[in-house]
Amino acid sequence: MLTRLKGGHVVDPANGVNGVTDLYMKDGQLVSAPTEPLSADEAIDLSGHVVMAGAIDIHSHIAGGHVNTARLLLPEWHRAFSSRPGETALSRVGWTTEETGLRYAEMGFTTVVEPAMGPQAALHAHLELADIPIIDKATLVVLGNDDLLMSMIRDGESEAAIADYVAWTVASSRALGVKCINAGGSAAFKDNVRAFSLDDQVPDYGVSSRQIVKTLQKAVHDLKIPHPLHVHCNNLGVPGASSDAAEATIAASEGLPLHLAHIQFYGYGTEGKRGFSSEGRRLAALINANPDVTVDIGQVMFGQTVTISSDELRQFAGRAQASPKKSIIFDHEANGGGVVPMDYKATSFFNALQWAIGLELFLLIEDPSRVFFTTDHPNGAPFTTYPDIFALLMDREVRARWIEALPKGVAKWTSLPEITREYTLEEIAVMTRASPARLLGTSDRGHLGAGATADISVYRPSDDKAEMFGKAAYVFKDGRLVVKNGSVVARPYGRALTLKTEADKGMEARLDRYFDEAYGLSAQWFKVRGEALGRETPFREVSCL
Amino acid sequence: MTGLVFRLKGEPEERLDLSPLIPERLDGLTSSEIQKLGIGTTKRDLKLGDVFDVSGADVSDIRFEGGSARLDKIGLGLSKGSIRVEGDVGFRCGRAMRGGAITVTGSAGDLAGSAMEGGELVIQGSAGARLGGPEAGETKGMSGGAIRVQGSAGERAADRMRRGTIVIDGDCGLDAASRMIAGTLIVGGKAKGTPGRLMKRGTLILAGGAERLAPTFLDCGPQDLIILRLMARAIGEELGAVPFDGSPMRRYGGDTAVLGMGEVFLPLR
Amino acid sequence: MTFRPASVICRLGTESDDDLSTQWIDGRPVSTAEAVRAAAEHLAASRLPVLTGDFNDISAIRAGLRVAALAGGVVDHEGLEAIRPAIEAIRDAGIVMGAPAEIRRRADRVLVIGPDPFEGQDALFEQIFAVAPDIGARTKGKTREIVWLGASEPQRFAKASGEARSIGCPAAELTEAVGIVRAALAGRRFADGPFEPGGARALAGWLVDAGFGAVVFKADAFDAIGFEEIAGLVSDLNARTRATALPVFAGSAFGSAQAATWATGFPMRVSFGRGAPDHDMELFKADRLIGSGEAEAVLLVAAGEGRAGVSSDAATILLSTEEPPAGSSVKVAFRIGRPGVDHDQVALEPRFGSFVAHAASAPDPDAPSSAALILSMIADHLAEMAAEKGAAA
């Protein structure tokens, strides 16, 4: 069936379109306009609406062992729980797999990346992803604290061998890319190290964090994995040390692409009597000057949330700030992690400045194709706060109102009040559609050209950008209408996007032995098979470069 | 204006969620709107009128004629006015209440007075487990107000209690005052199990003795404390006669597994 | 919002629609379609149906959650009560916990507390204790030392790599023994309890001096306070050194609880009576619901071997790997294939600390359908009934 989407204002920067035009879709894909427009079987009038490709979130913790542990740890936040009077901020979150899909779709998001899948928890993550309706999903698999990688570096094994190991991990876990989280930090923490920087060495291995990052960056590049190594730097959240870590890591890109996650959490200096200040302007300048680097923000918004991270060292340190006072820390094999509840208070100088630093970075990084829209859900804030963030970026009056409400003394520690920039619709489309698709290598999405997957979000223009982006007028997923007037009307299941790659046979045999001998585990257990997920089409493969 | 009366037509087949029946939520509703309040907990979508006859009008003076162990969440979040139940109540009676008064002439289920912040809850019969305690995952139990149970109480009474007073005239079940943070628990009968496990601060007056205390409670000897007499008098004024009179008791300090600043008073015997 | 979770399509094995030997209504052999319809109608007509059993397959619990959501029912697991203290302690107070594979390679000192955690877990025991620690600057090459507080099986560590000794402690005093060690660690006062004079301080010192300590215990052997006490000890130790807890879970309840948690936010004992999931460990306990008459229909999954028949008087839909008992309250019965044997199975693997997909060990095209498939078909029928009702209204 040929459907004509008629008369909408199409904002499709990937194809240079920004104006009123018709779109056509057939069998779940966008197609070229037929010679006879009236030949469409169905026409949907979108005049007066803004039409974009479905939005893509490149970094949102939506599934897997740590996310589920957070659910287990925090039953008291669940909305339905015993009809308790009063609701917490997080009680509005899509907390279950079901709600995750619905809430994202309602905002016009159609692809979301879970960025921290431990290799041993890959099946768990994919089982959860399989239960998330509507949206397509993808994962980044975590390496960089694993015994084998660090041993291979120490023993001077070849780049090719390391690349084979990385390829095996990506293929087994059905990931789309590779993430490295405080490289070596969790392993060092297991040796009772409590502070760890880029040039510190992991005890026993004698390998530095920098070596691990550089090795993985090279392997990802050599394997032609589209998404560059996704780096969670050392010293997250530590005033002074965090911005040093980001600066050093940016400098370490050295001509190859590198993605730095939730950069806001690194924008902290040590000035002032509280020893906490903004390095947002300086970090933005460094990023502007280094075209190899892309970043996502990890914007903080006020309210109760929970931090979920495989940065075990950092999460352990964060236990002291847990609110409510409880946390779960994991010593996984070859990895670690932690779940620490967090209450970002609008009345707190620190939290207010964190909020401002995120926006500084959003607004001072000049190229919207190198900065990505995230809250590091739920670490900075639940993804349900996105509409408010769109408003903050697109409307300086909204920003002024928020700044006015900040605690006394915060405004003078941030350049935010002087920044007049407002994101345009086109820049929003670059940041949340065109550019994420390019970063992930998923050329079938993020744009509305012929051949693209018909993931389309349609918004009713409004001066209130939060309203506009909070409830999409229509959302099409694979050409099917799934959201109308901000409410879900159909809930098909999407797929997990996985990288089309194959493991080397020699490495396969080596890892069979390694996991058995080193850990008493079967290497086969790491392999995610589609049949275990109980969906007709669990995966869609994405090609390497 | 006469008080609002809910007369139970018969034993309900399913558990009922009676949390809408507090003055704050009933104020301004017409009789027919009250009849239509959803109080069921199954897909039948039971309405109040299916289960209760309603009479009277004063929402600040609510009375349930007839009780059942299936009547859950009576007085949940109450901040003012009074509720009297002639009969039994189910789970979570007076949970998270901030003010006002609830009297139950029969017995209560689990989590009575759970995480309550203020007001007064009197249960003339017995109470179930976790009296005044937190809901799953919550880090705070009772943080204010007063509870009196004239019968006995179930396991883990005063769990994670932070402030306020609980008086149990009868026995209390296993491991009362577990994880207590502060506040006062007074038990007239016997405290079963090991009371005070993981308590950081707070006061237990166990007039009928304890089955055992953990080795992380240290004997501080007999104490004739003026504070005990003052306490007996003050609590007596608020909640009626208390099951201890302020005469000397043996004091223990603990739980030293954690902070160890709690105190347990046992009879000299 | 109404909860309508995943449709789990699990077309594993064959659908033997014409096979009248694997499903019955009131003891009468019927086709799969008839039995599915009867089961769905029965659940739909029930005021509050409850699903319980052993759900030995994550695909089955996923499908079961969908049935409960569509039928406005409750989901429980027969093994949940045993691990309830563990769940309650973890969510009330948190924990620092480790994977067995990491403990194998790194733990130089292991404190085992209480009843033998490795009973029926030989593979896990072997994984952890067959070798000495071989990584970590503080731990590599050390002889592993094992202390068993409250030892119940003297020969358990005979074959372990390392040196084991035990400290006697009556089961009823284990929690307070752990509390004593915490007091000793913090330099607070305590009475010796089950320890010999000086024993508690020595044990605390031994733990503090570990390079990477592990505290291993049977997850269902302690009440919630006892579990929290052990987690507290590990937390205290981490202020000074590294230590990690390993509560050993047996059976399928914890895996099922995790699947329920992602689907509903709660680790089972979830009711969909009002649409959105509601949770209560006590009120939504299957035994209590059935015993009190609040639930008048039961769907029981008996995927384990040698299981007793149906004990309740409530009308029951039975999915069993064995022939259903005659003359009981069973209204509709399905013979199901054995997970992991006749059908693939997804289950929590203790050694892995996560889920593993097991291929059927003896796949048989003639084996009865999996529980997951039967439950999916019942759910699909319930969804159709709801759609028809919606269309009619």
Ligand SMILES: [Zn+2]
């Ligand atoms: Zn993240």
